[in-house]
Amino acid sequence: MDQNAKLNEREELILRAVVQCYITTAEPVGSRVIVKRFGLDFSPATVRNVMADLEEAGYLQQLHTSSGRVPTDRGYRYYVDYLMGVQELTLAERARIEREMSARLNDADEIMRQTSQLLALVSHQTGMVQAPDEDTARVQHIEVMPVSPSRAAVMVADSYGRVHTTILQWDDGPKPDEFVTLNRFLNEHLRGVACDQMIARMHGIVRMVLDENRILAERALRMLQLLPSSRPAPLYLEGAAQLFEQPEFRDIDRAREVFGVLEERERLAALLRANVAQAGTSGASVWIGSESQEPGLREISLVASPYRVGDQTAGVIGILGPRRMPYQRLTAVVDYTATMLSRFLTRLAGV
Structure with a gap:
């Protein structure tokens, strides 16, 4: 042959x-x-x-x-x-996915966590959701508050309902009575800006203004530059214990190898993104065992799909399990869940 x-x-x-x-x-x-x-x-x-x-x-x-x-x-x-063909989810399965996801509509982190739990529950495998990257989140509100003469707390609420709080060492910060003016200025110029573009936006404002707002803009820029650089979007993972109930992983050495991979969240997130990028499709794609050429993943398969916020790809969801997975059903589960997640996050972000 x-x-x-x-x-x-x-x-x-x-x-x-x-x-x-x-x-x-x-x-x-x-x-x-x-x-x-x-x-x-x-x-x-x-x-x-x-x-x-x-x-x-x-x-x-x-x-x-x-x-x-x-x-x-x-x-x-x-x-x-x-x-394998295409398997359609039943109306009951679709209703269950929508019902479970809609319980946390005001907080993107809770939606992510709920979605990973849902994927694990429905598939009896390991569910994974990579949270949206910062370039898709927009500033909804920013607040700077004095903590001590040389320290300030900065809270940024984004369009996904998340609040990021940072304590800064700010030796040349504003006086207590100047914070109100600073906060008003920050919200006037940064509301609706992508979270990873705040510094670039303020650089542009510094170059544009020539009046008394120049000092305010320069102070705001210094404060933004003190914020920590953006971190990789977190990966929510649920149902790892279910993976080790599969007969393939009764072998201790094989199970230990896979467990080590599950502990490396950034590596798993990179695999999710690489799988979807290589597939080049907007729907679910499948990666099988040795195709990844990654140590520890020879016995693992992944069904993954991107989700979107508005017209922009925001992250990836997936189901991780043994190569002996019911691909026909899980492809349909991942596809529909990604569609629902896209809908809920787009609504939450107001896009």
Whole structure:
């Protein structure tokens, strides 16, 4: 069999049957099981021959001489790309997702946390949500308050309902009675500006104003420059314990390897973004095992989708699980959840 050729109808039928059986049972699949379960017109001997051809081409593997076959990463990839079809969520499943997400509509962080919990609950795997980056958040209100003669508290409320508070060491800060004027000036010029563009916006104002507001603008700029640089958007992760209930991770060394990856949140967030960027699609995409070429992730698959705020991609959500995942259903879950999250966050941000 040509390893680069598309499979014929019979080969696709057998590969689909093996993948679906293995996803359900987590046990190597034999020819008799396929014939009986799917009511095929082929004899077990014919199915065995096709399975042998699929193994030779790299779509299946035999873990032990006397056992049935299981899919390889290449077999899963062919199944996802050509065989699994599209599964629509039921009205009840859609209503549940919308109901769970709508319970936290006033706070983006709570929506993120709720969404990761929901993905874990619905999938029985690990749910992940990367929070929106700062370049999609807008300043709703900014307040600076004196804490001591040389320290000030800066609170920035963004368009997602989040409040970021920082205590600054500000030796040349304003006098107590000047904070009201400073706050008025900051809100007049920064409300609606992207959170990661506050300094650039104030630089422009400093260059523009020539009256008494120049001193005020320079003071505001110094204060903004003292704020910490933006940090990577946090990753919310729920349901990790469910991952280790899967039979693939009964092996201690394999489980330890995967657990180490789950502890590296920034690495996982980078994998989410890379998966979606490589797929180049606005819907759900699937990354399987060794395709990542990342240590510790050979036994893991990821179903991920970007979500949007207005017309701009804001972050990524995903479900992490063993390669033996029900891709057909989880792709639909991730797709619909990303759509709902986009709708709620766009509404919250007022875009």
